[in-house]
Amino acid sequence: MFVLSFRQRDELASIAAAAGWQVVAARRAGGAERRFLSSGAAVAVVDARGAAAEGLAATAALGSAIEANGGALLALVSRGENGAITALYDAGATHFLASPFSDAEFLQALRFSARHAERMAREWQAGAVFAPLGWRYARADRTLILTPGLASLLGCDEQPTVRTVLRRLDQGDRLAATAALRRMTGLRPATAFAHDLEGVGRIVQHLQFDPGAGRVDAVVEPLGSTPEPAAEVREALAGARDAGSARRWLTKHLDGAGVAPLHILLIALNRFEMVNTAYGRAAGDALLRSAQARVKDAVHEMLGRDALVARMGGSTFLVAMQAPRLRIDLVAERIASALARPFVSGDAIAVLGCRIGLAEASPQDDAASLLRRASEALAEARESDSATLRVADADGGSAAIDRLAVELHYAIERNDIGILFQPQVAIATGEIVGVEALARWQHSTLGTIGAETLFAAAQRADLEIGLSDHIQRLALAQAANWPPELADVRLSLNLTAADIARPGFADLFLDRVDASGFPRTRLTLEITESGLIEDLGVAAALLSVLRGAGCRTAIDDFGTGYSSLAYLKALPLDYLKIDKKLAQDITGSPRDRIVVRGVIDMARSLGLTVIAEGVETQEQLEGLATEGCQIYQGFLCAEPLSVPALSTLVAAH
Incomplete structure (x- = not known):
């Protein structure tokens, strides 16, 4: 066991050692987590008597290690410190002992803590897991949701009908259950009732009513066992892995x-x-x-x-x-x-x-x-x-990015970096009107590496300009040779911060476009917020030249930075692309939807076409369409595709 005491005399370690325990003792909280883990102990003791703040800090330091590894933490407190017990429990303590206590009482508490740790270890080895028991009932639409543990216990789905669950109770218990639900109000938000459940025995149902949500949450406690923590039940109902x-x-x-x-x-x-x-x-x-x-x-x-x-x-x-x-x-x-x-x-x-x-x-x-x-x-x-x-x-x-940076130069030379195209779909018609060119590195051992990691490695290797040039040439060359099915599809290319800062980049880029044979009028150039932060004036001048030459311009990943409004005022733009996390908020809380609606309304008031990235569900698409978004891209339509797959998809649409 591991003992952390802030007292000058470490009598706890002596008592435990005399009883046959192997003890690792410490008097300072610094490094406590590492020392506990390296000791191999299953039980930790924190002596917080007369040192409540230090004891709480030590418990917080040890708590995650105790929980992750299935140990036990015995906290010693001064009698009457109820507030300290709550704080220590929240920080990760599993057992408590209040002073004054005898040597025998201390050893008994240690034995209970050790039995707890042993039980946790047996459950892991047997593959058993803690299965919170509880349910949630929405009064408005009579929707009932069970935690996986309770659904398994009852032998039914996690979203059964109320009638299905009530059939498991006898007539008297059904009346008790319905009466408990009816008597809960805003003035009386909590109640409980007990009944027998076949195969389980006597259980108590602890009910809590949330008037604002119109919802009842319940924790099911089999008598004789430890009540299931309500927080664990809430996480299980939300589908979180524990x-x-x-x-x-x-x-x-x-x-x-x-x-x-x-x-x-x-x-x-x-x-x-x-x-x-x-x-x-x-x-x-x-x-x-x-x-x-x-x-x-x-x-x-x-x-x-x-x-x-x-x-x-x-x-x-x-x-x-x-x-x-x-x-x-x-x-x-x-x-x-x-x-x-x-x-x-x-x-x-x-x-x-x-x-x-x-x-x-x-x-x-x-x-x-x-x-x-x-x-x-x-x-x-x-x-x-x-x-x-x-x-x-x-x-x-060496670090992973550093190792990729070393390999990147050779990857460009060997043409290991290719281009895929993700469709952009007009919401009103379902027509594929454009595609975004996305770089992918087919690494020999790591598989496919996306653009974000690719450019992080390029930045580390000082190859940002070389990589950007390579991607632009590849995308333009492929697009110039697209089959007839793609004759009306626009191509979007990403420009980097390094591109923007290059003297004479506009002329160099336009020469590259003309040499490829791809028409300027079907080209959109995207710049991310992070690529604009250093010099808005230079970015505005560059985009003005490119727009004057026939290209369209877009700001990408809108909503991820801190100066978005300044960009909209300063830059000559045609499109605004909403970042995927912001776009997916359309199905979130009312506040989330208000923010998304505000961005779309503002963009359209400025005459910009709005493109939503990362759309994955029909619900997200319908919400964005309702708010006035015109184009979307994301897995709901297709992942990034090769030219043959893109051609087939466009023909089908």
Whole structure:
């Protein structure tokens, strides 16, 4: 066991050692997480008596490691400190003991903590996971949603009819259930009732009514067991992966042979507790949802949807995938970049960042040992002043982007970098009116690498201009030889910040277009917000020349930067492309929809055609169409395509 006491005399370690425990003792919170993980202990003891602030900080430092690795944390508190107990529980403590207590009482508390850790370990090894039991009922449309655990227990779907569930109860219990639902009002928002459930025994249903949403949330407690935390039930109802399902996924993939090694990333947000303290738990929960969405976006873009993304508890997330190490390094860099962008929390902007621990599975690893090694790496990253990523058993290899940068020059020479075209569809007619040229690197070991990573490597290798020239030549050459089916389709090319800053670029580019044979009048040039920040005057002059020569101009990824309105006022533009995250907000909250509507209305008032990127569902498309968006691109129509596939699709449309 691991004991952290801030007292001069460490009598706790002596008591435990005399009873046969193997003890690792510490008196300072610094490095506590790393020391706990390296000790191999399953139980941690934090002595917060007379040192509430220090004890809370130590518990917060250990909490994620305890939760991720299935241990137990016994917190010792002074009697009467009820507020401290709540804070310690929220930080990750699993057991408590209030002073004064005898040596026997302390040892008994240790035994209970150890039994908790042993039970967690047995559940992991058996593949069992914690399955929250609960349900949600919307009064307006009588929609009932069950957590997966409860649906499995009842042997029904996760969205059954109310009648289906009530049939599982006898007549008396049905009356008790309906009476409980009816008696809840805004003045009496909580109630409970007990009944027998076949195959389970006696259970208690704890009901909470949300008047604003018109919704009832319930936590189901089998008597004799620990009540399911309401937060866990809410996450299960929202479809979030939790720590239990993550461990089951790891166990399954460790047992099976894969074409690539299994890697895991543990990602911890920096300074998250400051947001919770300053703005409240609701703001903290919203920030966690945003962070998880960013992690998912980065992972799905780089690894596809077979990768695991889970929240392990608190502000710690897990990513796992069977993939080459170099690709995992790229994912880690992308996640770190995504989480470094500011978050909106209430009326303030919070800048967090993250720390990441990476571990590669070895033949002798099980889920617990793999998680522990990743946790150790994460603890080292947290203790570092500057390093975002730490690797368990690191081999000292160069960073992934640096390695790609070295290879990029040869990739351009070997024509390993190609072009795909993503359709742009007129919403009113369904006609494919244009395509965006997107670069793809077919890497020999990593597979397909997208444009964002490609240009990050180019920037590192000082090859931005060379790569941009290469992509422009390829896209124009292919477009100039398109088949007749594509004769009316516009081509969109991206210009980089380096292109904008090049003296004489307009003449050089127009000569390149004319030499290719592709008509200027069917060409649209896109510039991202990040490519314009340095000098708006230079960008405006360049776009004016290109428009005067017959090309159209667009601002890309609108909504990702901080000076968007200045761009709209200063630049000669024809199109505004809404960033995919902003476009997908059309199906979000009322506030989200108002923002999207405002952007579309503003663009159309300025005479700009609005293109929405990243449209994936019919619901998103209908919402954008209702607000006046004219063109969309995204997976709802097609992924980026080769010329033959594009020609077939256009002919079909």
